[in-house]
Amino acid sequence: MRKIYFTFKYDIRFAFEPRRLSDKHLNILACFPNLVNLRLSFMNSKFNLNGFEKVAGVWTQLQELTAPGCEISDENLALVISNMNRVKRLVVPGADFGPLALAALRPHFPHLKELNMSLSAINMGAATVEILASCSQLQSLTADRVAGWRVREGEEWACQQSLKSLEVCFVLSRPNPKYRQQQLIFERISELRNLERLDISNRKIPDRDLRYTLDFRLGRGLGVLKTLKALREFHFEYTKQWMETEEVEWMLENWPQLEVVMGPLNVDNDIDARLKSLFCDNYIDAY
Numbered sequence: 001m002r003k004i005y006f007t008f009k010y011d012i013r014f015a016f017e018p019r020r021l022s023d024k025h026l027n028i029l030a031c032f033p034n035l036v037n038l039r040l041s042f043m044n045s046k047f048n049l050n051g052f053e054k055v056a057g058v059w060t061q062l063q064e065l066t067a068p069g070c071e072i073s074d075e076n077l078a079l080v081i082s083n084m085n086r087v088k089r090l091v092v093p094g095a096d097f098g099p100l101a102l103a104a105l106r107p108h109f110p111h112l113k114e115l116n117m118s119l120s121a122i123n124m125g126a127a128t129v130e131i132l133a134s135c136s137q138l139q140s141l142t143a144d145r146v147a148g149w150r151v152r153e154g155e156e157w158a159c160q161q162s163l164k165s166l167e168v169c170f171v172l173s174r175p176n177p178k179y180r181q182q183q184l185i186f187e188r189i190s191e192l193r194n195l196e197r198l199d200i201s202n203r204k205i206p207d208r209d210l211r212y213t214l215d216f217r218l219g220r221g222l223g224v225l226k227t228l229k230a231l232r233e234f235h236f237e238y239t240k241q242w243m244e245t246e247e248v249e250w251m252l253e254n255w256p257q258l259e260v261v262m263g264p265l266n267v268d269n270d271i272d273a274r275l276k277s278l279f280c281d282n283y284i285d286a287y
Helices: 023-029 074-082 099-111 125-134 178-190 207-212 222-227 245-254 269-281
Strands: 003-008 011-016 037-042 064-066 089-091 114-116 140-147 165-171 197-199 233-235 260-262
Touching: 074 099, 099 125, 125 140, 165 178, 178 222, 222 245, 245 269
Parallel strands: 011 037, 037 064, 064 089, 089 114, 114 140, 140 165, 165 197, 197 233, 233 260
Antiparallel strands: 003 011
């Protein structure tokens, strides 16, 4: 172990150099039974967290676990979650977040505020929709991809008032059903009145499926999102878009808090550059 950070009484952060927790590390972690917030940061980009569950039962007050880059199995993550007191924040983007972890997390849905399971090797699209529909206190959700057909008519999201950051790639069916699916997705997103960050970037889907991500043209339903008055960041990287001047002007008029736009506004590079210059002229960063 190289570093230990004490930030406040029950908040400890560790930084490890090896790629796996040793018994020595586990014994040190077990010396702090009153932990409320545990953040593990690693020198390496990936870190194997299996074995961590052996001491998880010590922390009867633990509410927040942040471990970016960790690798842990679905079974072991479920054991960790089941031993936590009230899960308010769970940031484990590299974990195999599967059905066992989801089952362990369900009792904590009423007080869950932040969840990041974005790099899971398991496609948890159904879990993502369930979390949106069940977690009324959720403020930030970062997940993988969700098939558009999972967003069904009449199924509202419980986090309408609380959600501030949504990072999910919605994948539409091909070819004809996708427009109705997009309309339903836009309707659900439009109800997130306090949303500040929307990221639908396509980071894991093969290039051949780019055309089946959300299409942000007025003719495809963009106007429904006029309710997002708090939106500050809009990300749509690795998607295909065909926006024109009218879409940019619409965003400038309807999203008054907008500060950052990141992604290809149009598949034509010349049009894309021209549209981004319009944002820049209005003091909005466009990349």
